[in-house]
Amino acid sequence: MADKETSSKDYKAENIKVLEGLEGVRLRPAMYIGSTSKAGLHHLVYEIVDNAVDEAMGGYCDLIEVSLNKDGSVTVTDNGRGIPVDMHPVYKRPAVEIAVTKLHAGGKFDKSSYKVSGGLHGVGISVVAALSKLMRVTIRKGGKIYKQEYKIGKPFSDLKVIGECEKKDTGTEVTFYPDETIFSTTKFEFSVLETRFREIAFLNKGVKITLKDDIGGKKEVFHYEGGLVEFVKWVNTNKDVLHKPVYFVKEEDKVMVECAVQYNGGYHENVLSFVNTINTVEGGTHVIGFKTALTRAINDYSNKNKLNKDENFTGEDVREGLTAIISVKVPEPQFEGQTKTKLGNNEVKGIVDSVTMNSLLMFFEENPTIARRIVDKAMEAQKARNAAKKAKELVRRKNAFSFGGLPGKLADCSSNKKEESELFIVEGDSAGGSGKMARNKEYQAILPIKGKILNVEKANAVKVLSNEEIANLITAIGTGITDQFDLERLRYGKLVIMTDADVDGAHIRTLLLTFFFRFIPKIIENGNLYIAVPPLYRVRRRGDHYVYSDEELKKIISKLGNNIDVQRFKGLGEMNADQLWETTMNPKTRMLKKVTIDDAALANETFSKLMGDDVEPRRQFIAERAHEAQIDI
Numbered sequence: 082m083a084d085k086e087t088s089s090k091d092y093k094a095e096n097i098k099v100l101e102g103l104e105g106v107r108l109r110p111a112m113y114i115g116s117t118s119k120a121g122l123h124h125l126v127y128e129i130v131d132n133a134v135d136e137a138m139g140g141y142c143d144l145i146e147v148s149l150n151k152d153g154s155v156t157v158t159d160n161g162r163g164i165p166v167d168m169h170p171v172y173k174r175p176a177v178e179i180a181v182t183k184l185h186a187g188g189k190f191d192k193s194s195y196k197v198s199g200g201l202h203g204v205g206i207s208v209v210a211a212l213s214k215l216m217r218v219t220i221r222k223g224g225k226i227y228k229q230e231y232k233i234g235k236p237f238s239d240l241k242v243i244g245e246c247e248k249k250d251t252g253t254e255v256t257f258y259p260d261e262t263i264f265s266t267t268k269f270e271f272s273v274l275e276t277r278f279r280e281i282a283f284l285n286k287g288v289k290i291t292l293k294d295d296i297g298g299k300k301e302v303f304h305y306e307g308g309l310v311e312f313v314k315w316v317n318t319n320k321d322v323l324h325k326p327v328y329f330v331k332e333e334d335k336v337m338v339e340c341a342v343q344y345n346g347g348y349h350e351n352v353l354s355f356v357n358t359i360n361t362v363e364g365g366t367h368v369i370g371f372k373t374a375l376t377r378a379i380n381d382y383s384n385k386n387k388l389n390k391d392e393n394f395t396g397e398d399v400r401e402g403l404t405a406i407i408s409v410k411v412p413e414p415q416f417e418g419q420t421k422t423k424l425g426n427n428e429v430k431g432i433v434d435s436v437t438m439n440s441l442l443m444f445f446e447e448n449p450t451i452a453r454r455i456v457d458k459a460m461e462a463q464k465a466r467n468a469a470k471k472a473k474e475l476v477r478r479k480n481a482f483s484f485g486g487l488p489g490k491l492a493d494c495s496s497n498k499k500e501e502s503e504l505f506i507v508e509g510d511s512a513g514g515s516g517k518m519a520r521n522k523e524y525q526a527i528l529p530i531k532g533k534i535l536n537v538e539k540a541n542a543v544k545v546l547s548n549e550e551i552a553n554l555i556t557a558i559g560t561g562i563t564d565q566f567d568l569e570r571l572r573y574g575k576l577v578i579m580t581d582a583d584v585d586g587a588h589i590r591t592l593l594l595t596f597f598f599r600f601i602p603k604i605i606e607n608g609n610l611y612i613a614v615p616p617l618y619r620v621r622r623r624g625d626h627y628v629y630s631d632e633e634l635k636k637i638i639s640k641l642g643n644n645i646d647v648q649r650f651k652g653l654g655e656m657n658a659d660q661l662w663e664t665t666m667n668p669k670t671r672m673l674k675k676v677t678i679d680d681a682a683l684a685n686e687t688f689s690k691l692m693g694d695d696v697e698p699r700r701q702f703i704a705e706r707a708h709e710a711q712i713d714i
């Protein structure tokens with residue numbers, strides 16, 4: 082760690098620039114933190130933690146502690162230099178007060194340091210203060226302990242010295258109470274925060290982050306001395322990996338490039354990318370630079386050693402079974418794209434390309450056995466790609482003979498307006514029959530899918546495409562898959578997975594989700610995929626009431642007593658057409674869950690656990706969730 086108090090780039094109070102007032106934040110909170118629902122609430126924590134991460138990236142801090150307190154507040158503590166407390170020369174107020182009460186007041190803006198800033202991030206502590214009914218900041222600096230409190234972004238007390246400490250004990254502690262009048266929920270969730278903190282710890286090796294939940298009584302420590310190498314291994318947990326991770330790090334023109342690469346025996350590509358620890362879900366110039374160099378390096382090596390007699394590998398060939406983590410640190414990142422998670426800086430492309438190319442070629446020279454294995458894997462992919470091309474042509478020709486090219490099992494709707502039409506993907510022929518009777522033919526189509534469709538995690542593209550159920554599904558959806566995907570050709574605005582509310586139904590739903598996740602993720606990203614929520618029970622008392630969860634049933638029983646008549650629906654087939662329509666299919670009365678990809682890495686892990694070769698994690702996963710399966714009894 083750098084010497085905390087004597088750095089030549091030390092902060093000066095007059096460097097703080099004040100850009101804007103805070104009123105706007107309370108007026109339009111969503112503009113600053115994305116939303117005022119669960120996601121926005123958790124953003125508050127990230128904003129505070131990001132300041133501590135900036136301190137860690139500068140080499141001034143290696144411990145960040147987060148605790149969810151019993152009274153509903155959150156405390157974030159770091160052992161960095163402590164937010165400055167000296168007087169601002171113009172405002173004549175302590176620097177920390179300016180940082181908390183003025184929007185976009187920051188320290189240095191001299192581009193010499195990497196900062197977490199992009200998209201919604203980087204609006205800082207002042208936004209959190211504005212959206213909190215109370216915020217308490219405690220600073221240890223220069224042997225003194227300082228404290229100041231704020232209410233909805235305004236100072237409630239002056240900055241005061243409240244005690245003394247050892248000079249070397251420096252740091253910042255921020256406690257805040259989110260304002261209930263702003264947020265639809267003020268309950269923090271361990272599992273939401275956990276994912277991001279694990280990511281930060283992987284990306285900043287050596288930094289320890291602790292997360293403690295005093296309400297739920299949970300605690301987790303994230304601390305990885307191995308950094309990205311551990312990250313890539315973690316993503317590949319439960320996969321048969323082909324080699325030890327390839328790791329390289331190099332700084333060029335103030336841009337720090339760090340990568341870890343490890344192939345597994347599967348067929349899917351998983352490239353996770355980060356800029357200044359922000360997950361760049363939409364990719365960008367760093368990812369392009371990496372992918373270009375990877376393809377070129379593998380082709381160069383294989384041609385030089387005369388390993389591949391066929392044509393050159395394509396990018397897709399060399400990315401089958403690839404897991405890679407690309408982390409770059411850029412002084413002035415430009416974020417683009419719909420969710421501002423795409424890196425735009427052009428110069429980064431060339432830098433990542435050259436660092437990757439040189440490092441990979443060097444690694445291949447030094448590790449010929451591993452290089453050979455990677456080339457073999459690409460050759461296999463190349464063969465499969467050529468075979469898949471033939472299989473696709475076959476499917477296309479076969480389709481030309483069936484009516485309109487659509488699968489015979491599909492009961493299509495009459496409307497061809499994409500916006501209003503819906504495809505219900507239904508488990509089994511009998512439920513399919515009920516669905517056909519229940520639906521509104523005008524805009525609802527039904528496609529029955531036979532029992533357990535193919536397990537897509539284990540199958541490669543050729544097998545997946547030649548599976549009849551999958552081929553029917555792809556044809557009905559209309560978009561094509563992978564490189565031939567075209568969202569414009571989507572035939573329905575909503576694709577609704579409708580399965581029984583039991584364990585088998587859940588399994589088939591997971592299989593279908595895996596298929597979408599692996600082969601047509603754009604449909605999930607675009608918000609077209611839904612899950613139907615059929616009721617679990619019918620309660621009879623002065624007419625029929627439908628109940629969608631066990632909790633809801635408990636509530637009803639405790640209100641009305643055990644004398645009421647409860648019928649458990651075991652499957653969709655048990656409902657008559659009217660009931661199915663009213664409870665599950667009628668847009669006016671039904672409940673649909675939209676499927677989102679919140680965190681590709683996490684989703685990938687869950688899918689693999691459930692679908693991978695390894696039985697043990699699946700057994701564990703099911704055992705842990707046995708209570709959820711109880712509904713099936």
Ligand code: 1YM
Binds near residue numbers: 130158163
């Ligand atoms: C628990 C949250 O905010 N830590 C933190 C914040 C700052 C500094 C150190 C800091 C920054 C600089 C110089 C600088 C901040 N300071 C400011 C401002 N943890 C947490 N730790 N000295 C200390 O950037 O030059 C804003 S954040 F503006 F006051 F300098």
